[in-house]
């Protein structure tokens with residue numbers, strides 16, 4: 001795993017630690033409204049941290065009393081996410097990058113213990129990605145297969161100039177796979193966990209993010 005393009009919010013004590021702790025806590029995470037809202041709050045913090053690395057330029061603003069100069073984003077990024085579980089994290093990012101265009105990917109893991117994980121990708125609706133700053137948000141970076149498959153599909157809609165991948169919780173194996181497949185990406189995490197289990201779930205992790213946010217899939 002390469003550390004130079006990796007940023008982990010909970011390595012520094014901040015409110016991010018509280019949001020991740022509540023997401024994981026079995027006594028809190030059953031409150032689905034709070035679970036979604038904590039993913040959204042983490043998305044807001046990740047968006048703020050990413051914004052510090054984006055291009056800004058000085059612009060003049062007119063107040064009712066005078067003119068003043070300030071640094072503003074040169075362009076909004078494109079925000080992309082993977083349905084379902086990505087929605088609350090994405091919404092937090094959209095709260096801050098409030099004029100961003102969006103790309104949606106429908107994908108889910110077909111989980112069979114001890115065998116190679118399959119990702120079904122059945123839907124992709126994208127804005128033009130050519131030369132854009134792309135932020136791809138998905139709360140759980142487990143094996144990294146969903147993110148890489150989504151990104152490869154998105155490349156049909158243009159090659160971004162810059163790629164940021166944002167997740168609430170990741171495994172070291174998943175981050176290494178994403179870095180190998182998308183070496184140009186900067187990876188932003190709420191937390192880095194220990195490992196994957198035999199069902200490719202993150203340990204300690206938080207369980208199934210999509211089910212906790214939206215209910216069990218049948």
Ligand SMILES: O=P(O)(O)OC[C@H]1O[C@H](OP(=O)(O)OP(=O)(O)O)[C@H](O)[C@@H]1O
Nearest residue numbers: 083084085108109142143144145146210
């Ligand atoms: O890194 P990976 O091993 O690919 O796993 C991560 C994926 O798993 C979850 O989605 P899931 O397949 O559970 O679909 P859901 O959002 O419908 O719950 C999660 O939101 C990621 O998209």
Ligand SMILES: O=c1cc[nH]c(=O)[nH]1
Nearest residue numbers: 140142201202208209
């Ligand atoms: O730990 C995991 C892995 C994939 N998807 C989840 O929601 N949790």
Ligand SMILES: [Mg+2]
Nearest residue numbers: 208209210211
């Ligand atoms: Mg799920």
